[in-house]
Amino acid sequence: MLRHRLAALFEPRSLLVLSSRELPVVRTPPALLEGRIAVVRIGGDGRWQMPRRLDFLEDGQRLDMALLCLDPASLPAALDALKTHRPRALVLLPHSTPAADPIETRAYCQSWGRMNDCLVLGPGALGVQRPHLGLSLGLDPNGAPVGRVALVAQSRMVAAAVLDWAGDIQLGFSAVVSAGDADGVTVADILEYLSMDPRTDSIVLYLEEADSSRRFTSALMAAASVKPVILLKAGRSDSNPAADAVFDALVRRTGAVRIRFFVQLFSALKVLVHAKRQRGRRIALFSNGYGAAHLALDVIGGGPVSRADLSSQTQRDLAAVLEPGAALGNPVISHAPLDPARLQQALGVLANDTNVDGVLVLIAPDALSDMDGAAEALARFSEASSKPIMSCFLGDASMRSQRHRLDAVGLPAFRTPESAANAFGILASYQYNQTLAQQTLPPEMLSRPPRLDEARALLNDAIMSGRSDLDPASCRWLLDCFHVPIRPDDQPVPDAAREHVPMAVHVRQDVRFGPYMRFGPGGDAARLASPHREIELPPLNNYLARQLIQRGKFWSRVLERDLSPAAFEQLREALERISEIVSELPGIRTLTIDPLWWDDTSLYAGDIRVGLDPGYDGERPENRAYRHMAIHPYPRRLVRPMIRKDGQEWLLRPIRPEDAVLLQEFVRDLSDESRYMRFVSMLRELTPRMLARYTRIDYDREVALVATAQVPNPENRGLLRERIVGFAHYLRNADGQGAEYALVIADDWQRRGVGAALMRSLVDVARRQGLGYIEGIVLATNRPMLGLMTSLGMRNDPDEADPGMRRLWMRLDA
Known part of the structure; x- marks a missing residue:
């Protein structure tokens, strides 16, 4: 299987270090690089000797990464010496001696990278960390803890601050990297890699400048379609305030969530990484005092969430649970010392109200209350609740243990009412933006097509x-x-x-x-x-x-x-x-x-x-490819009515996000043989992440086509409904030059010319998008598929990695 071109940056298999100081990766080499690290020390006089040959590289084999930390004035000589080893990636760490001309130094390094086909991160980069691999390619001697959040920042100082603060909320990372400008390793490059990274469940992105619109939009949309992306962008323009509003609109359409302030970053991480996702905007508040509730309501007012209207039955049930004199509207206020059992009962009443989409619990220190017991009751209730529950344990030292207890079980706990209320707003924004991201134009024109x-x-x-x-x-x-x-x-x-x-x-x-x-x-x-x-x-x-x-x-x-x-x-x-x-x-x-x-x-x-x-x-x-727009429109030109060999009508069209249910039905209805031939497994249905990946398509970079037919719907008096009967898709390969296709046809529609029509259209789109080749890996026993692809002009070669598979491929640039 081809490696992603950024694998040399995130998972290097060979490394050369040129530094005047000891770096963490040299002190404790990870297993990934055991026996495959060369260290070149820079002496006190600034001299070093670059080895002519690296023993762990075979003749002609390229070095994966070079990690440099040296005086910027020495960079030209160092880079010239590095040419011998042809590194795939170069990371330039900050040095105590500043560059005489930082812009000229950056331009020189990036130009060297382009001339030598090398990815360049820096100068002045934080480096790269992959905690699960024990990989720390930077100056930080401690390294980030292992987790599932990827941090991407255009500022190494912001990244360092996030890592320092993350310890307080016990947050771990799958990757940490500081991205450069559009001339080096870009944010778009990194997002594309992380969207496919199995170790990453969510992404935090700090931007100072977004790179080219279509590339950045495409990468952000691909990442946000399969995992939460939280974006913090600095640099508002007083001279052009519309620019910031346009960027907000872009982020909404990709499905990511933009936050405004650094202090919101950890609120966003807590709720998107751990919390259940609410399906509405209506929030109920429970507190042991009015002050915290009013502070939270000040944030909620006019924001993406609203105060729920509690039903009369809910208020009667609360009256039976709470002490006389408790406020039973919203917010619900109990002045009596907190009793864990009564707290759990009251929260259950609120969560059962159909007018409530989530519950915010605000608790201030109270010497008469069992705070540990309240936290335990809240933890138990949250685990059983189908609706999101968030909490605020006001204070710091005396309430920190309760917050850590709740964070540990996945119930977001905050220090201030404002941050807790804002967290619900982030959840609501995420759901709203995900809905926007799934919108695409219908396959037909409006009632009257334009002239x-x-x-x-x-x-x-x-x-x-x-x-x-x-x-x-x-x-x-x-x-x-x-x-x-x-x-x-x-x-x-x-x-x-x-x-x-x-x-x-x-x-x-x-x-x-x-x-x-x-x-x-x-x-x-x-x-x-x-x-x-x-x-x-x-x-x-x-x-x-x-x-x-x-x-x-x-x-x-x-x-x-x-x-x-x-x-x-x-x-x-x-x-x-x-x-x-x-x-x-x-x-x-x-x-x-x-x-x-x-x-x-x-x-x-x-x-x-x-x-x-x-x-x-x-x-x-x-x-x-609609380059004048940030978002590629739905490709209506690919929609074509078709006729099967036996006269049956069907429609060939690009897939849309709302096809997720139809695609899942299509996969479930495949026979075991067809399912095995396509997935090389007995997978009976697609995971939510796979469904999103196959239906939320950026048609500037890839394509997914479906064949659909109108069939009777027994659940609706036999009226016709749409059914997917064929699916063809390609994903770009790691080399950026070609793509790997997939094709599967419903059992009762095979050998009717549908697969050939889908593949011809797929190949045509790939050629229009400038790809050099298209390929697929097919079981050697799948004779119908082998016959179909060779009839379309594809070559049938053995798969070097597996003798039981065949590689069917075609050049598109001939």
Whole structure:
């Protein structure tokens, strides 16, 4: 099996150390590198002698990693000497002597890496730690404890601080690495590796600068689809506040969670690593005093979670459990000394309320209460509860043991009410963002497909004429080509519409992440609102368009009360269609509809403006993988109705996140033989992580195709429903040049031409994405699959690693 190209960085099999000081990896070599480390000491006079040959390397074999800690002035000579051993990865640790010109030193090292096909981390990198391997490639003599969280930081100082603080909450790590800028080992590179790392269950990411939009987006989306990703980004821009809002929108769409402050980092880690995930926003609070509850409510107000309305039955049940005079609303306040049994009963009542999605327990020090007993009762209750329970044991020294006890059993425990309430908000944001990440455009166009050729001709003519914007008539024509349900600005606006607060839709460009859409109040009312709150990245579907409308205060304060259902649906469709304009016409730089008036039945444009990109060359976006956008749209061009050899109709289309249930049914319905031929095991269903990996596809980098057919549904009076009858997928190989495919067909649809059609489409997409080859490993006894692939022009070679398998492959760049 091919090694990932970052394996030399995270799991090196050979190492050369050039340093003026003793490093941890030299003092206690891990088993992974036993007998395969060469150490070159730098003397007091700054001299060293690079060995011409490393005994543990065979002739022609490359060194996996070189680890350097030396005066920056000596780097050119050291790197020149290293060429002999051709390292795959180079880690440059900080040195007590600063570089005379840090920018020039970094540029030199990165240029050396490109010229020598070597990954470069640094200069000034924290290094790399893999605690489960005993690997500490840095200056820290202690090393991180073993755990399941990966820490990736663009600042070695922040990474060092996180490691220092993690001891207090008994947090361990699967990997720790400080990432450089876009010229070296990038954040995107590391995220791609960690998304497939079996030792990593969640990822903490500290950013100071995001690298190229599509690459970073793709990697973040791939990682967040299979494991929680917590992101802390520094560096807000006062001169361009929209940039931060656009980045927020991007993070939401990938399914990751962005936190604002360093102090929130451990709250996020606690809840996403350990806590059960709530399915709603409604929180019940239980406390032994009003103060802590009010502090928590101050955080909850206006945030992603809300205070639950307790049912009358719940309040009666609480009255039977708690002392007379206890507050039975929400928050529930008990002033009596805490009794572990009574506490457990009260929490059970709260958790059983259908209006409650999670319970927050806030306990302040009380000399009359059994705090250890309360913590034990809370731990037992949390383990049995199906809903998330979080706690706050206020204080420090006297309450630390209770917090550690609860953390140990997976019940997040916090020191302050604010951090505990914020933790519930993080959980709610995670669920919301995961829902956004699963949104994709439907396989069919909206009710009326746009007149794309007409719209493209309109734009190209204007750009070729040297115009920087469209005239009013052309703006109206453009919206008509996409059937945007807005009355044009050359028609009078009814007086009834002008009585409402106007709306506005803006399309603008971010330097890094391309076009984004902004919705909010228009006209003079826009001066009273934050212009950067309601932002979304195209493409939009029905759900995303609704969220763009309903997420902000303009909805809750004005539109929710006044906007009629008919006008709402027109607004939602208008946003979808404007999103389609943005996706299909890269030549548009800006689009503004402001003010946008409305009455009970229609939308009216007060003014329409469209700005153009004079440098646009007219190339269709699908031929460039929609590079002008941060998120690749659903590839509708791959949707094709097909006919089986016997005349049975079926549909070939790219897979979507909502196909997870259908894909699971498909795998369960396979015969044991088909399942074994595909998975080389008796796997009867896909794990949740596998389902996410196969259905949440970034179509810029890979593809998954399904064959579907309409079949009777016995559970719904025989009405037709969709069924997956074939699945084809490829993942890029570690070398970045090729991909490994997988193909499986339902037993009752085999030998009908479906597999051949899926594979031809798969190969065509791989060729369009610039891959050099495609390959698959097939059981030597799977004669039908061997015959199919050779009929498609693939070579059939032995698999060097396993004589029972065959390698079927094809060059795509011939």
